[in-house]
Every structure is written in C-alpha cells, then in structure tokens.
Amino acid sequence: MAGLTAIFLAGPVLTQTDPGTASGEEEEAIPFALPQSGPFTPAEIEIDNDQAISDWFRSSHANAASDAFSHWDDDGEIRAACATCHSGEGFRDFHGLDGTPAGVVDGPINVGGVVDCGTCHNAGLADITEITFPSGLVHPVTGVEASCLTCHQGRSAGIDVAEATSGLADDEPNSELRFINPHYATAAATWLGGYGAAGYHYDGQDYSGRFFHARPVASCNSCHEPHTLEVEFEPCLTCHLADRPEDIRIARQSYDGSGDTSVGISSDIERNADTLLGMIRDYSDEVVGAPVIYDGTRFPYFFSDANGDGVIDTAEGSPVAYQSWTPRSLRTAFNWKLVTADPGNYAHNPQYSLELLYDSIMDLSAPLGIDMEDLQLLR
Structure with missing residues (x-):
C-alpha cells in the first residue's frame, strides 16, 4: 500500500524506454487511477x-x-405496512424483486429511501402481471x-x-367504529371506478367503471411525464379547448345545481x-349530537368538538379523535375522503367521483330532512 500511495502523491511515473523512443530517453506513464485528460470534472462527463x-x-x-419519506426517520426503519410505497427498497421487497418472497415486506426497510430509479426501471417488473386492490380486485398490468x-390504489x-358497519343501526353512534382512511393520492382507485370498487357502493346503484379516455390515453404515462410527474397538457388540446386541465368540461349539464357549465367538471366535483x-x-351535530371537526393536516383527520365551540377537543395536549361514528356518517365520510384524496379526480374518473358524492349526499339527506330535488344535483 505504501508503494501505491507514493504513486498517487509523486505524480508521473517514469517507465523504461519504449522501442519507439530515442535511446536514453524515458517516457512518462500516467497512473491508471487518474484520467488521461485530467483533472477529473464531473460536469464534463456525458450521461x-x-x-x-x-x-x-x-x-x-x-x-x-x-x-412521505421522512415520517419514519425517528423510528430508524419504515413500518412494513408503509414501506411498499414509501421506499424503493420496500417496493422491491414487496414484489420479490430483491429475491425475497413476493406479496409481503420482510424488512426491516431502511429510512432515507425514495421512489428511486429501481422502483420503475427494475427488469423484474416485466414478470409482474397483476396487482391486487384493497377491494379484492385483481387487475392485469404490464x-x-x-x-x-x-x-396509487389506496389502502x-x-x-x-361495509364489513365494519354490518348489522349496525344506521344512525346509532358506536364507540367501536373508527374512521377508515382510503389513504392518499388514490388516482388508480379513482381511475378504475366501479370496476375497482374503491368507494362505498350503495345497494341498487350502478357505478361507472374504468375511465376509458381517447385511444392514445391508455396509461398513467399517457398524461404524466414519468420523471417530472407533470401533466402533459398539450395533447389534451387536440379535443378540448381550455387553458388548463381543471377547465375541461366534458359535460353539457350541471351536476352541482349551479347551472354553470362554463367551468370545468372539476368545479362540479369540488362543489x-x-x-x-x-x-x-x-x-354529526344535529342527528348524532356530537359535533365533528375535519383537519386534513393530521391523522385521523376527524376530531371531536364536544361543546360545539369550533375548536378541536384535546386530552393531555393531544387532539381527541372523533369517536361518535354511525354507519351512515362513516360511509359518507369515507366516500368524501376517497374522492378528495385524488386531486386529479376530474381527469381520472369524473363520473365515478360524482356518483359517489351524489349517493352519499342522498344518504344524509333523509335524516337531515333535505329534499334532494331542492339541491338540483345530477348523478
């Protein structure tokens, strides 16, 4: 090792005379560890x-x-239930791309990971032919x-x-019920619509299935640049006249009762x-008698406001989670969260989003004494 160190510190090494050199002359040889053109400049390397x-x-x-990636830093490792989507290492573990059994995260999964290149460019993805959704649907993929x-299927x-509320009276609070969170960025769940059965489906109602767009738009990468994740809006202009995706209408009727069809369908969904x-x-206030406050910045989002003063109740310095759910409020809150958890719902499956909202509004209208016709909503 001492000899190698000397090579790096002493500069060019003298070698024996090459047959092509004049007698007595010696040529310089650059140590192999240093670039011939030196000094090494990363910016000059073409990638x-x-x-x-x-x-x-x-x-x-x-x-x-x-x-999304630092939440578990203090724990020292990412929980197995979260690692599949919050770490490239966890994703490969879940699908068995690292040589472990597929379908489970064996862990432990290190913190500090992101959705890295190996998450989307692993050669093993070619062997994954189907994905199972929370509803139980097994969907083919390529x-x-x-x-x-x-x-992006939710959890x-x-x-x-339906299973949590089975056999319970619609309007009776049950302290054992807890908010069921569909999770975040549920684009795939929205996209598959009624076929994917992500939402709570009411008996007797039909739901729009997978949202089939124009023929060139058949996958996530059809609209989203795969690395920036930004929406490529220019192809939309082939068929739609709008300044941005949110302004695309796709319908001649108003679904929100406003009668305004000059705005994008995203406005109807939002309203x-x-x-x-x-x-x-x-x-929650008038029927259950237990006011609720929604705070989207912290889990579990719905909190107690027992005295109705508009301030979240606290206990020992922590917010008190809402614990007066009824089957009716739980299913409607689930559908609301599912729709709003996908900021691109207006593009991924607007009809399914509107159907879930309409049916949930109708579900609450009876106990609140609201006439659906007065709301002038369309399903």
Whole structure:
C-alpha cells in the first residue's frame, strides 16, 4: 500500500524506454487511477439519461425531506405496512424483486429511501402481471403500470366500511367504529371506478367503471411525464379547448345545481364535495349530537368538538379523535375522503367521483330532512 500511495502523491511515473523512443530517453506513464485528460470534472462527463435524472430529482418522488419519506426517520426503519410505497427498497421487497418472497415486506426497510430509479426501471417488473386492490380486485398490468397501480390504489375500500358497519343501526353512534382512511393520492382507485370498487357502493346503484379516455390515453404515462410527474397538457388540446386541465368540461349539464357549465367538471366535483362535507358536519351535530371537526393536516383527520365551540377537543395536549361514528356518517365520510384524496379526480374518473358524492349526499339527506330535488344535483 505504501508503494501505491507514493504513486498517487509523486505524480508521473517514469517507465523504461519504449522501442519507439530515442535511446536514453524515458517516457512518462500516467497512473491508471487518474484520467488521461485530467483533472477529473464531473460536469464534463456525458450521461445519456442526465435530463431524466434531473427531472426525477426535482420531483416529489425524490423528495426525501417530505413527510412521505421522512415520517419514519425517528423510528430508524419504515413500518412494513408503509414501506411498499414509501421506499424503493420496500417496493422491491414487496414484489420479490430483491429475491425475497413476493406479496409481503420482510424488512426491516431502511429510512432515507425514495421512489428511486429501481422502483420503475427494475427488469423484474416485466414478470409482474397483476396487482391486487384493497377491494379484492385483481387487475392485469404490464411493465411500469405495476409501480403506478401498486402505490396509487389506496389502502382501504368500500368493502372495509361495509364489513365494519354490518348489522349496525344506521344512525346509532358506536364507540367501536373508527374512521377508515382510503389513504392518499388514490388516482388508480379513482381511475378504475366501479370496476375497482374503491368507494362505498350503495345497494341498487350502478357505478361507472374504468375511465376509458381517447385511444392514445391508455396509461398513467399517457398524461404524466414519468420523471417530472407533470401533466402533459398539450395533447389534451387536440379535443378540448381550455387553458388548463381543471377547465375541461366534458359535460353539457350541471351536476352541482349551479347551472354553470362554463367551468370545468372539476368545479362540479369540488362543489359537491363541499356540500357533502357540510352535511356530514350537520348530521354529526344535529342527528348524532356530537359535533365533528375535519383537519386534513393530521391523522385521523376527524376530531371531536364536544361543546360545539369550533375548536378541536384535546386530552393531555393531544387532539381527541372523533369517536361518535354511525354507519351512515362513516360511509359518507369515507366516500368524501376517497374522492378528495385524488386531486386529479376530474381527469381520472369524473363520473365515478360524482356518483359517489351524489349517493352519499342522498344518504344524509333523509335524516337531515333535505329534499334532494331542492339541491338540483345530477348523478
């Protein structure tokens, strides 16, 4: 090792005369560890996918400081139940791409990971042919679809709400009921619609299935640039006249009772979602007699306000989770959260989103004494 150190510190090494050199002359040989053109400058090295890496690095998939990837830092490892989608290492573990059994995260999964290149570019993705959704649906996938649909399907479905409330009286609070969270960024669940059965489906109602767009738009990458994750809006202009995706209408009728068809369908969804949340509050206050406050910044989002002063109750310095759920309020709150958890619901499956909101509003209208015709909503 001492000899190697001397090579690096002493500079060029003298070698024996090469047959092509003059007698008595010696040529210099650059140590193999140093570049011939030196000094080494990373910026001068050409990388074929440099732009893709730069785009990914600035995307939310690579933001290691975000709560999506740093939430478990103090724990020292990511919980197995969360690791599949909150770490590339966990994703590969779950699908058996690291040589472990598929279908389970064996762990432990290290903190600090993100949705890395190996999450979407692993050669083993070609062997994944189906993804199971929380509803029990087994959906066929090809290639990188496995990555998108694994992590954007949510973690609960309407069937979980149905099982939790089975046999219980619609309007009687049950202290054993807890809010069932569909989770975040549920684009795939919205996209598959009634076929995917992500929402709570009411008996006797039909629900729109998977949202089939124009023929070129058949996958996540059809609309989203895979590295920046941004929506490529220009192809939309082939058929739609709008300044941004949110302004696309797709319908000639008003679903929110406003009669305004000059705005995008996203407006109808947003207004109906606001109506539903307001009715959930009114129902909890007037029918159940236990006011509720929603705070989207902290789990479990719905909190107690026993005295109705508009301030979340606390106990030992912590907010008190709402514990007066009835089957009716639980299923409507689940559908509301599912729809609003997907900020792209207006593009992924607007009809399914509107159907879930309408049916949930109708569910609450009876105990609140509201005439659905007065709301002038369309399903």
